Amino acid sequence: QTVVTQEPSLTVSPGGTVTLTCASSAGAVTNEDYLNWIQQKPGQAPRALIYGATNRHPWTPARFSGSLLGDKAALTLSGVLPEDEADYYCLIYKGGTSVFGGGTRLTVL
Amino acid sequence: EVQLVESGGDLVQPGGSLRLSCVASGFTFRNYWMSWVRQAPGKGLEWVAGIKDDGSERHYPDSVKGRFTISRDNAKNSLYLQINSLRLEDTAIYYCARQWIDWGQGTLVNVSS
Numbered sequence: 657q658t659v660v661t662q663e664p665s666l667t668v669s670p671g672g673t674v675t676l677t678c679a680s681s682a683g684a685v686t687n688e689d690y691l692n693w694i695q696q697k698p699g700q701a702p703r704a705l706i707y708g709a710t711n712r713h714p715w716t717p718a719r720f721s722g723s724l725l726g727d728k729a730a731l732t733l734s735g736v737l738p739e740d741e742a743d744y745y746c747l748i749y750k751g752g753t754s755v756f757g758g759g760t761r762l763t764v765l
Numbered sequence: 766e767v768q769l770v771e772s773g774g775d776l777v778q779p780g781g782s783l784r785l786s787c788v789a790s791g792f793t794f795r796n797y798w799m800s801w802v803r804q805a806p807g808k809g810l811e812w813v814a815g816i817k818d819d820g821s822e823r824h825y826p827d828s829v830k831g832r833f834t835i836s837r838d839n840a841k842n843s844l845y846l847q848i849n850s851l852r853l854e855d856t857a858i859y860y861c862a863r864q865w866i867d868w869g870q871g872t873l874v875n876v877s878s
Contacts, residue, residue: 657826657827692865694810694865696810701860701868701869701870701871702802702810702860702862702868703868704865704866704867704868707865707866713866743809745809745810747810747812747865749865752798752815752817752822752824753812753815753824753826754800754812754815754865755812755826756802756809756810756811756812757809758809759809759810
């Protein structure tokens, strides 16, 4: 089965910009993969941020943006706030099956 | 307001069975794919089952195929996950999710002797 790979951890300063990436063992991530980004803060349930690789949900702050970057999907946070410290997961949903990446722990320091 | 409320988690012995439930409200349940996702203590998210809006398709990863069964009752706005032959490694919080848009708060399954 497909393996989805993310950076295990990243650190960013408040106000800075950081890009998280998501790669698939099945090849280039494309619009056909229905790529989602999901945020999870400690002790909380997951929350959807981005769907279809680039689309924000109504509750997603504008500082979060999704894109396709070469063969990978990317989540860029601009003007990072302390409250953005969380685990971020990408999820590929295709043909009824789903695969999560291992998650990126983002530290704001 | 969309709500997904899971229940049914419990402390169970290895080899036992459990049926988890998720009651949905705030949207037209019969129109959406639904999924179950689990998270073992200190670990990442793992998709374990998905079901089409009308129940005509069910999908599982190889890691749980044969032991997990997802089902739904659209008349009761409810989603279910039957877990058989429970193993220690099934210990996790189990979340239901609406088409990767909304998530419940989860229910804890603890497999221990």
